[in-house]
Amino acid sequence: MSDREHTDQPPELPATSWAVLGILSFGTELSGYDVKQWADQSLAYFYWAPSQSQIYTELRRLEQLGMAVSRVEQTHAAKSRRLYGITELGRRSMRQWSDEVAAEPVVLKHSQILRLWAAHNGDLDRLRESLAAYRDEALRTAEESGAHAVGARREEDWRFSGVALEWAERFYRDEAARIDWLIERLKGMR
Amino acid sequence: MSDREHTDQPPELPATSWAVLGILSFGTELSGYDVKQWADQSLAYFYWAPSQSQIYTELRRLEQLGMAVSRVEQTHAAKSRRLYGITELGRRSMRQWSDEVAAEPVVLKHSQILRLWAAHNGDLDRLRESLAAYRDEALRTAEESGAHAVGARREEDWRFSGVALEWAERFYRDEAARIDWLIERLKGMR
DNA sequence: GGGAGCATGTAACGGGTTACATGATTGG
DNA sequence: CCAATCATGTAACCCGTTACATGCTCCC
Numbered sequence: 001m002s003d004r005e006h007t008d009q010p011p012e013l014p015a016t017s018w019a020v021l022g023i024l025s026f027g028t029e030l031s032g033y034d035v036k037q038w039a040d041q042s043l044a045y046f047y048w049a050p051s052q053s054q055i056y057t058e059l060r061r062l063e064q065l066g067m068a069v070s071r072v073e074q075t076h077a078a079k080s081r082r083l084y085g086i087t088e089l090g091r092r093s094m095r096q097w098s099d100e101v102a103a104e105p106v107v108l109k110h111s112q113i114l115r116l117w118a119a120h121n122g123d124l125d126r127l128r129e130s131l132a133a134y135r136d137e138a139l140r141t142a143e144e145s146g147a148h149a150v151g152a153r154r155e156e157d158w159r160f161s162g163v164a165l166e167w168a169e170r171f172y173r174d175e176a177a178r179i180d181w182l183i184e185r186l187k188g189m190r
Numbered sequence: 191m192s193d194r195e196h197t198d199q200p201p202e203l204p205a206t207s208w209a210v211l212g213i214l215s216f217g218t219e220l221s222g223y224d225v226k227q228w229a230d231q232s233l234a235y236f237y238w239a240p241s242q243s244q245i246y247t248e249l250r251r252l253e254q255l256g257m258a259v260s261r262v263e264q265t266h267a268a269k270s271r272r273l274y275g276i277t278e279l280g281r282r283s284m285r286q287w288s289d290e291v292a293a294e295p296v297v298l299k300h301s302q303i304l305r306l307w308a309a310h311n312g313d314l315d316r317l318r319e320s321l322a323a324y325r326d327e328a329l330r331t332a333e334e335s336g337a338h339a340v341g342a343r344r345e346e347d348w349r350f351s352g353v354a355l356e357w358a359e360r361f362y363r364d365e366a367a368r369i370d371w372l373i374e375r376l377k378g379m380r
Numbered sequence: 381g382g383g384a385g386c387a388t389g390t391a392a393c394g395g396g397t398t399a400c401a402t403g404a405t406t407g408g
Numbered sequence: 409c410c411a412a413t414c415a416t417g418t419a420a421c422c423c424g425t426t427a428c429a430t431g432c433t434c435c436c
Contacts, residue, residue: 014395015301022308033415046303054396056417079404081415091311098305098312103320107299108361111205113236115288117354118212120347121281122288130293157310159379164307167372171298174364182357189349204423223387244424246389269432271387 010093011065015104016050018097019043020058021067024086025094026157031081032056042152042161045145045168059084067093116182124190128183135179142172200283201255205294206240208287209233210248211257214276215284216347221271222246232342232351235335235358249274257283306372314380318373325369332362 023038024030030038035055043049050058062068067090070082086094112134119127149165152158213228214220220228225245233239240248252258257280260272276284302324309317339355342348 019304025308025311046300048297048299051397094311098308099316103301103305106301107238109238109297110236111293111296113354113357114209115293117351118215118288119350121215121284126289160309161307163375164303167303170368178360185353241425
């Protein structure tokens with residue numbers, strides 16, 4: 001019995017599901033709408049922002065698997081929202097996923113570099129402009145991540161998500177620096 | 191008439207299509223199989239590696255749109271392969287895509303950081319091991335990109351794809367360095 | 381002879397997106 | 409009162425993957 005708990009593999013789920021379950025694992029009861037906000041302010045910086053409708057789908061799936069439970073909160077007369085919380089099974093599965101399931105390969109789809117790669121078609125000056133704009137955007141993203149990291153560090157349970165956001169801050173700073181290098185590298189090319 | 195050529199937008203296609211057309215834009219006639227090899231040795235380092243079957247699908251679509259043409263090469267008695275080449279329309283579309291179509295947002299799905307973010311569930315030491323392994327893998331990838339970059343620099347037409355691969359080399363080196371930072375940052379945390 | 385690589389494709393499926401639909405509450 | 413935000417969900421669709429099927433050729 002207690003053996004099974006150690007040897008059972010968590011069910012195969014897309015990473016999205018684990019991400020959503022991960023948000024619930026911070027312990028707060030959340031609506032689908034809330035989950036979306038949280039995802040946009042953390043996940044989005046190193047993973048991606050699932051759409052609202054997808055989040056609802058995932059939450060329903062997690063509940064069906066017994067990893068989450070929901071209850072309806074009656075805020076007002078006519079208005080209500082469904083709050084989801086993680087279950088014991090959910091926590092256990094999350095732990096198994098963390099420890100036992102191999103991490104999928106890191107996915108990078110860098111359309112800026114895709115354009116550079118094919119720059120023998122097209123106007124190089126326009127590419128340079130586009131790169132410069134992307135550089136500034138990356139710096140802004142770095143600052144955003146940093147700001148969210150400060151917020152996350154305040155809560156003991158969020159210490160690792162805080163570090164993840166610090167990582168993101170560095171990532172986007174490095175990204176900007178690499179673009180600077182690239183612009184320099186392209187000087188004189190035609 | 192010549193006006194239209196300047197104002198027409200290229201058809202809306204998924205980035206995959208442009209990537210495949212981009213491979214053809216280097217001028218060599220290629221089979222679907224060849225395209226896959228090329229993609230694995232360049233695209234994969236900054237974009238992603240489309241599956242073989244997807245490549246065949248894209249090639250057929252590009253031909254239907256008039257951006258590519260194919261002919262059957264009879265290698266041997268019973269064996270043949272279909273070679274694809276870019277057309278004038280294909281080149282023009284590629285140029286328009288480069289110059290006029292806004293670049294899609296950069297997609298990053300970093301499952302290593304996803305695990306870090308949720309590390310309050312699960313074993314931190316196992317995460318550290320996983321990160322160390324990823325670091326080494328990133329360094330290997332950096333070296334691979336660098337090697338391909340050297341090859342690309344030899345051909346005049348590939349100068350930009352060479353620079354893209356140099357960018358990739360830096361990217362994966364920075365990635366490894368960031369993991370080193372991260373491992374250091376996690377020291378003492380539990 | 382047999383295995384590795386060359387070569388092309390089909391079918392089923394799934395993950396995820398956009399667009400749409402609906403309605404309540406809050407604050408200026 | 410009106411816009412923004414909160415809140416939930418359906419339907420259509422598409423991109424892309426895996427698994428499968430098939431058969432050749434080269435070289436050991």
